[in-house]
Amino acid sequence: MKVFSKLALMFVFVASSAVVGVNAQTITGEVSNVVLEKEVQSKILRLPYYEVFDFISFRIDGDTVILDGKVRNATNRGAAEAAVKRIAGVEKVQNNIELLNVGGFDDRIRRSLLTSFSRTGSLSRYLWPVNPSVRLIVDRGHVTLEGYVANEGDLNLANIAARTVPGVFSVTNNLKVDSKRAG
Template identity: 35%
Template sequence: MARVKYLFLAAALLLFTATTPLALAQAANSTWSQEDTVRIVKDVQKQLASLPNYAVFDWITFGIHGKTVVLHGYASRPTLKDDAGRAVKNIKGVESVDNQIEVLPNSPNDDRIRAAVYNRIYTAPTLRMYNANQGRLGRGLSVARMAGGITADPPIGYHAIHIIVKNGNVTLFGAVNNSSDVAVAGMQANSAPGAFSVDNRLVVAGAPRKEK
């Protein structure tokens, strides 16, 4: 059986690199025309990027297998996984959705780590530009955040660096302008109290994708 190549596209990453030509999924046994593939990839990208509850503590990617859209990534709330599946399913030409998005554990400790990593990253002078709010969580705390529920009330607005926390382990996803910012983000995350480990998967915008 031919190996299926998945194209993983992140909504936030694509928005950040809007001037970069959009790569297309070359999936084995695909029955879409090239024109339909271009349209569907763009539509999926648009639908995922416009999800109102998709925020800095989530990361969603997608692939194409035949006429099926395969969703991957992490959702800090179950509702986001369901919303992503429904949004993509309604796209013309998509016959089915394989929703493999992982819902992260509901953990007060992970919430505390999310807040700590967020503050360490987005208060670093060289990284503030990647946060549309350019602020820290300590300002204007809501009732939900004061109760320790940052997952239920995440910072709004565009964030180039997404912070995924699972059982105390942190993974950074997204795109930044240069390798120096990749390194700074990793160091800042590692300095956050409570984090067991940090996996820095940030990429430099426009850099060639490395094959695994």
């Protein structure tokens, strides 16, 4: 009888260990994905020439990081890929970042857009931090607003500020309201 109870007890212990191991792997997998996302975001925000006129987003698919977005210079495109490749757990980086045209027409719009945001009420605060929460993307006269603002009023105000800039053909407002992530 003692042998049978010891055997049953050992079976219960082994079975419960296996269940705990499976749960631990699931939790660790989820945690490591969150950690990986934070690490990729941190590396992108630390790029030396990443500015208000650049926007880089990413997706994680297993051990592959897919970079998207638009940047003004090739340095940011290459630096983003190199920085993400150095992260532990990343095996492959797919770089879909587009280079924006650098020229008089778009640069004039960029300067005017930045001035418009700086002079428009509550919008200037989004441009103060080193990594602003609002990104102003200008591509051949078409403006895309990316990032986060604190409230619906600022979202609408940003749209108005962008539409009043001379030379702008269209405005796509991809801003999201999130007071925690907004500058």
